[in-house]
Structure formats: structure tokens, C-alpha cells
Amino acid sequence: MTTNYETMYILRPDLGEEQVEQAVTKYQNLLREQGAEDIQIQNRGKRRLAYEIKKHRDGIYIQLNYAAPATAIAPYERAMRLSEEVIRYLTIKQELEEEKPPKVTAAVTIKGAAEES
Numbered sequence: 001m002t003t004n005y006e007t008m009y010i011l012r013p014d015l016g017e018e019q020v021e022q023a024v025t026k027y028q029n030l031l032r033e034q035g036a037e038d039i040q041i042q043n044r045g046k047r048r049l050a051y052e053i054k055k056h057r058d059g060i061y062i063q064l065n066y067a068a069p070a071t072a073i074a075p076y077e078r079a080m081r082l083s084e085e086v087i088r089y090l091t092i093k094q095e096l097e098e099e100k101p102p103k104v105t106a107a108v109t110i111k112g113a114a115e116e117s
Helices: 017-033 070-082
Strands: 003-011 037-053 056-068 086-093
Touching: 003 017, 003 070, 017 037, 017 056, 017 070, 056 070, 056 086, 070 086
Parallel strands: none
Antiparallel strands: 003 056, 003 086, 037 056
């Protein structure tokens, strides 16, 4: 059974364009090997960090949305943790809302004391 996940990771700002592409391809292939499908990659570009991470003030943000089995996440995050090019990462499980029927609200009529008199 596959679950939808979103992973955001930050690469070192001193990486060249070719190195960034290699890193993105590396993690995309790692996910595919673990059984992930529907991988969507968004390069958010270089941005200022809210606080310094490993002596870096900027970082290159990459976002991945994908469907994968739960067993794929641990090796994927382990590879990022051991990598020197990734300075921070976060994977979250996406809860997709199922279509629910609209709620029916009942109209309530209140008979007040004015009607009784």
C-alpha cells in the first residue's frame, strides 16, 4: 500500500547548478528504487534561511511530492542524513481528504412565550 508524502530538503548554497541537478536525480532515483511513484519535483531556488544551519545563511530548497510505501522513507532519509550536500530535510505524510457528503443542517423552530399568549 502506498501513501502520499512530501519531502522538503535544503541543499548547501555553494553547490553549482550541475551539482544541484545531480543531487535531485540521486534522491529521485533512490525513491524509485524503493518503490515510489508519481514523483513531482519542484526546485524552489536559493532562499535566505530563518537561522544559520551548519554555518550557512542561504540554502537551495527542493520539494518532492510522491506516493511510496512506508518502508521507503527510512533509507531515503538515511541517505540525506549521511550526505554533506543536504543541510536539512523534512518528510511529512499527506492526509488527502476524501470527499464527504455535505452536512445537512436541520432548521429548528422555537416557540417562544409570545406565541403562547
